Amino acid sequence: MSSAPSGRARVLSATPRNIALLARCLRDGGLVAVPTETVYGLAACALQEPACRSIFAVKGRPLVDPLIVHVASMEMAEPLAVWNKTARTLAAAFWPGPLTLVLPSIDAVPGIVTAQRPTIAIRRPVHPAFQALIGRCAFPLAAPSANPFGYISPTTARHVLDSLGDRIPFILDGGPCALGLESTIVDVCVPENPMLLRPGAIPRQEIESCLKRPCPSSKPSDGSPPSAPGMMDRHYSPRVRLRLFPHGSAPAAARDPNDAVLLFSRPRDPITLSTPSMYWLTENGDLAEAGRSLFAILRKLDERDHAAVHIEEPPSDGLGEAILDRLRRAAAPEPGTV
Ligand code: AMP
Ligand code: MG
Numbered sequence: 001m002s003s004a005p006s007g008r009a010r011v012l013s014a015t016p017r018n019i020a021l022l023a024r025c026l027r028d029g030g031l032v033a034v035p036t037e038t039v040y041g042l043a044a045c046a047l048q049e050p051a052c053r054s055i056f057a058v059k060g061r062p063l064v065d066p067l068i069v070h071v072a073s074m075e076m077a078e079p080l081a082v083w084n085k086t087a088r089t090l091a092a093a094f095w096p097g098p099l100t101l102v103l104p105s106i107d108a109v110p111g112i113v114t115a116q117r118p119t120i121a122i123r124r125p126v127h128p129a130f131q132a133l134i135g136r137c138a139f140p141l142a143a144p145s146a147n148p149f150g151y152i153s154p155t156t157a158r159h160v161l162d163s164l165g166d167r168i169p170f171i172l173d174g175g176p177c178a179l180g181l182e183s184t185i186v187d188v189c190v191p192e193n194p195m196l197l198r199p200g201a202i203p204r205q206e207i208e209s210c211l212k213r214p215c216p217s218s219k220p221s222d223g224s225p226p227s228a229p230g231m232m233d234r235h236y237s238p239r240v241r242l243r244l245f246p247h248g249s250a251p252a253a254a255r256d257p258n259d260a261v262l263l264f265s266r267p268r269d270p271i272t273l274s275t276p277s278m279y280w281l282t283e284n285g286d287l288a289e290a291g292r293s294l295f296a297i298l299r300k301l302d303e304r305d306h307a308a309v310h311i312e313e314p315p316s317d318g319l320g321e322a323i324l325d326r327l328r329r330a331a332a333p334e335p336g337t338v
Contacts, residue, residue, distance in 0.1 A: 035174025041143030
């Protein structure tokens with residue numbers, strides 16, 4: 001057990017003793033930041049309304065944006081929703097892992113968790129420390145990403161400490177997130193028409209080949225506005241201005257000397273390579289590596305004094321869809337600006 005260098009959150013490793021302590025904190029209505037294979041989450045007992053309400057307060061998250069409910073097993077997931085064959089097929093193929101299923105709710109959790117929708121989002125994560133914690137709790141945990149609403153998602157305990165350290169009691173440190181991109185969210189309320197609500201760490205093609213049918217992008221099946229759930233145009237955003245340019249093309253010519261360039265992969269040309277303020281997401285074009293490093297690099301760039309960052313879009317296949325989705329939202333103008 002070690003204490004935090006700044007803020008007041010204690011950063012704990014996943015020893016059995018610490019897991020027991022954190023499970024007690026959650027049972028008593030407290031909040032704990034947790035490692036997952038996607039990004040760090042801010043967890044509360046999904047059955048306690050005040051605890052879940054405090055997640056929204058700590059993050060500054062609007063109450064219209066529902067929370068994902070995390071479970072340790074299929075047994076824990078069953079009583080939360082009305083299950084169907086498509087949902088079971090996806091759960092069997094991708095759980096535990098970075099897939100969130102949206103299903104008809106049976107009101108097992110307080111309305112604040114689902115933002116009063118008739119649906120519930122459920123995920124069974126694979127990260128061993130998070131699994132151990134949910135298993136020890138024996139109740140489901142509601143957890144959005146552990147960042148101030150709209151800011152870049154955290155992929156290390158340090159990121160959580162830096163932005164929420166003075167607002168939460170504990171951070172469970174499970175090392176850097178293995179995937180670094182949020183879960184893929186599939187609405188399976190209508191089993192014949194699965195819909196992709198958010199591209200994520202499992203590529204759309206894998207969902208489609210598992211189900212042997214298309215999984216088009218869509219608004220939630222309950223007809224709620226697209227701006228409501230985590231799919232706001234501007235999200236995952238640093239303070240520095242971001243400008244995207246197409247994959248394989250050169251960044252915009254006239255640049256402020258204070259600007260930085262973030263390429264998709266390490267350039268082969270030594271002249272380009274020696275340009276100051278040149279960064280890249282992957283050494284050799286690996287999309288998984290790009291996904292893993294994306295949020296950490298955006299945070300680093302945000303700490304430097306760049307006027308703007310010009311970012312090369314990733315290739316659009318596989319994980320590229322989720323990376324491009326995050327980059328587009330991160331680069332979207334603030335409401336009221338151009
Ligand atoms: P976050 O926890 O910030 O990664 O985002 C959670 C996202 O899951 C929300 O912003 C929604 O897009 C989606 N979600 C959660 N619960 C529901 C629900 N009941 N119905 C539809 N989408 C949901
Ligand atoms: Mg989030």
